Amino acid sequence: MRGLRRWWDDTAGGLPATFWYLWSGLLINRAGAFALLFLSLYLTAARGAPPSLAGLVVGAYGIGGAAGTLLGGVLADRWGRRATLLAAHLAAAGLMAALAFSTHLAVIAALATLVGVAHSMPSPAFVAAIVDVVPEARRSRAFNLQFWAFNLGMAVASLLAGILAEASFTALFLVDAGATLAAAVVIALKVPETLTRRPALxxxxxxxxxxxxxxxxxxxxxxxxxxxxxxxxxxxxxxxxxxxxxxxxxxxxxxxxxxxxxxxxxxxxxxxxxxxxxxxxxxxxxxxxxxxxxxxxxxxxxxxxxxxxxxxxxxxxxxxxxxxxxxxxxxxxxxxxxxxxxxxxxxxxxxxxxxxxxxxxxxxxxxxxxxxxxxxxxxxxxxxxxxxxxxxxxxxxxxxxxxxxxxxxxxxxxxx
CATH class of the missing domain: 1.20.1250.20 (MFS general substrate transporter like domains)
Incomplete structure (x- = not known):
């Protein structure tokens, strides 16, 4: 037991509470981010789109992701980490709910692009907030735990996605929206603003x-x-x-x-x-x-x-x-x-x-x-x-x- 405690202290000890709330938000976010894994299947099986069009819609999500990454970085330095995380999560939850009930392919393509923006915005803010609150000597361990949470969440997402897709594509998108909203609640209640305004010297x-x-x-x-x-x-x-x-x-x-x-x-x-x-x-x-x-x-x-x-x-x-x-x-x-x-x-x-x-x-x-x-x-x-x-x-x-x-x-x- 003493050896296990020493290993845990070496692995995760000394990290501030804010980091663990950020970590929890990331884990919930990743575990719930499963709808897009089945986007191409949803478009072809449920909406009758040909594979070529489905590929374009998935590609639009990727283009939105590239734009969202840059936008999230700029806003996190201007608005703050917490504000950017909340805005991105709330927008993603609303867009995902809208996607659940959309039937027109053009609307779905537009929503998928916007979801790509909203899904990618939190990444720079999450990491910047971790750097803000974790002492330099502990950052390697913090990033290691972040990578672990990301992969654990994706493993859970893959499992849940298969089960929900067989039951209902609408449920797939709505549960995804609910998980994103839950991550937003954790951030709103437990994560303070970590950005310290400094002169740009x-x-x-x-x-x-x-x-x-x-x-x-x-x-x-x-x-x-x-x-x-x-x-x-x-x-x-x-x-x-x-x-x-x-x-x-x-x-x-x-x-x-x-x-x-x-x-x-x-x-x-x-x-x-x-x-x-x-x-x-x-x-x-x-x-x-x-x-x-x-x-x-x-x-x-x-x-x-x-x-x-x-x-x-x-x-x-x-x-x-x-x-x-x-x-x-x-x-x-x-x-x-x-x-x-x-x-x-x-x-x-x-x-x-x-x-x-x-x-x-x-x-x-x-x-x-x-x-x-x-x-x-x-x-x-x-x-x-x-x-x-x-x-x-x-x-x-x-x-x-x-x-x-x-x-x-x-x-x-x-x-x-």
Missing amino acids: TPRAVVGRRPGLHTALTDRTFLVFVGLTFLLAVLTMQTSTIMPLAMREDGLRPSAYGLVVALGGALIVAGQLFVPRLIEPYRKSSVLAVSTGLMALGFGALTVADGLPLYLGAAVVWTVGQMLAAPPNAQINADLAPPDLRARYQSVFYLTFPAASFVAPALGGLSLEHLGERHWLVVGALGLLAAAGHLLAGPRRERRVAALRAAAAKPVESVR
């Missing part, structure tokens, strides 16, 4: 220009890190875009694909809480290089995979890489952001995921069609390129973080 001192969204979009050190994260996201997206096609070509049934995905989710839920203690002694750039290298090895191994056991073994390797990458990736992103621009930097960072969700299937499909199993060698090479990039970019990132900390400390020293 810190970012100007470091980047040499008036702060704004353009600061993040022209910050070379940060954009190199975003680019490396984009490569990692392209690797991760292989599991939901190209791997199902490859498994089908190998003669494997859809249930085999479900088993591979379920294994990855189970590993994250069972093992993610042990990651911070494992990686704490090492530099973040080294951890990211190792983790990305493991992902490259796992996906590269699919070149010779022709049966379920090899796919399962490869999934273990790349999932371990994902688990190791999550905390340092989030912490570096937080460290590189000037205090006055935390949410804006988060919004630019989160653009990597919708971008990867477009690039991975678009180019991956062509690659698989023309290269066959050699596609996985290309994916592995991208992973190794990202691993080398983290090793090369690590020292410059560390110098940048040190400069930001020194600039942030100057106003405090002057007051003294």
